[in-house]
Amino acid sequence: MRSAKPPEAAAMPDSLGAAPPDQAAILAAMPLPAVVLDAQSRFRFANPAAEQFFAHSQSTLGQMALDDLLPPDNRLFGLMAQVRRSEAPVADHDLTLESPRLRRHGVSAYCAPLPDMPGCVVLTLQDGSTAAMLDRQMHFLGAARGATAMAAMLAHEIKNPLSGIRGAAQLLEHGASEADRELCTLIQEEADRIRKLVDRMEMFSDRPIAPRAVNIHSVLGHVRRVALSGFACHLRILEEYDPSLPPVWGDRDQLIQVLLNLVKNAAEAVGEGGWNGAPGEIVLGTAYHHGVRIAVPGTGERVHLPLTVTVRDNGPGIPEAMRAVLFEPFVTSKRGGQGLGLALVAKLIANHGGLIECDSRPGRTVFRLSLPAPPPGQDMTETDE
Secondary structure, three states, X not given: OOOOOOOOOOOOOOXXXXXXXXXXXXXXXXXXXXXXXXXXXXXXXXXXHHHHHHOOOHHHHOOOEHHHOOOOOOHHHHHHHHHHHHOOOEXXXXXXXXXXXXXXXXXXXXXXXXXXXXXXXXXXXXXXXXXXXXXXXXXXXXXXXXXXXXXXXXXXXXXXXXXXXXXXXXXXXXXXXXXXXXXXXXXXXXXXXXXXXXXXXXXXXXXXXXXXXXXXXHHHHHHHHHHHOOOOOOOEEEEEOOOOOOOEEEOHHHHHHHHHHHHHHHHHHHOOOOHHHOXXXXXXXXXXXXXXXXXXXXXXXXXXXOEEEEEEEOOOOOOHXXXXXXXXXXXXXXXXXXXXXXXXXXXXXXXXXXXXXXXXEOOEEEEEEEEOOOOOOOOXXXXXX
């Protein structure tokens, strides 16, 4: 169970050996993932950032070797072999670390020998996906702002004449023949449908939120109950929560809207069953990542987003061609869909100063929200109904 406070460095079990105490303290304090691997590439030490990178605790990693997480032909093994041969540090960039248990792209690796531990190397990793995620988020925010401008234009240019068209159709209906009355009804129904679309677009307007400390597990519980009583009644919805998670700094109603959108999309993706005939399921998760600060391009601001909320499904995955434009308005793969749901999600998360990313492959699609914690002195969680 992860504490909301930065965990202290812990030594590997004695049976595995451990990095010398002074080295362990230095590595544990590093904000980048750092591990010590022995001559057989077994984990001898992992700092807290490495636990998050590999999604395993230090004690679990202590029972594993690197080839339990990566295929043996990965470039990382060649890098370590070169270090052991030359006994000199080596760096490599733009690595892909991908397997059923790990999925990281654009990784930079720095590997160096440890003279006091023959055959051992220290490996430091830097995940480029966070910077890429921020770039994508800025792009999504720009797209959402474009939708905001479009919403204002639609509201002004369409709503007023649309009301006139509908009103004229109602007047004509009174003196029309049976066949013409059907046409008048059709005009009114289509006018109502267009108005609903314009109303949905108006949700993109730039309305500032009044953030409060929100119990995200209460929000997730509400979303789960709504889903199981309606659109996801045929699916299992599992919970993988960090019970010690602090509150989220945000707007409860908007967070419910975001998560309902994501869970509904997941339920539609899974359909009647998961990938390759597996029982369909959705997994809601929370986690705390200490020390995560991201510099916002073009500003002096550094965003602290330690709280992670995930929505995972085991459906067929998102087509690769759609992933780069997934959060843009009017992008959809659904028949009859309007392509506004995920664009709205991106906009609402941007309102919170947060980030959203999606990782998808057949059998596993994860939407990951990175959200802020309350500022000091503002951590009193609101009372949830």
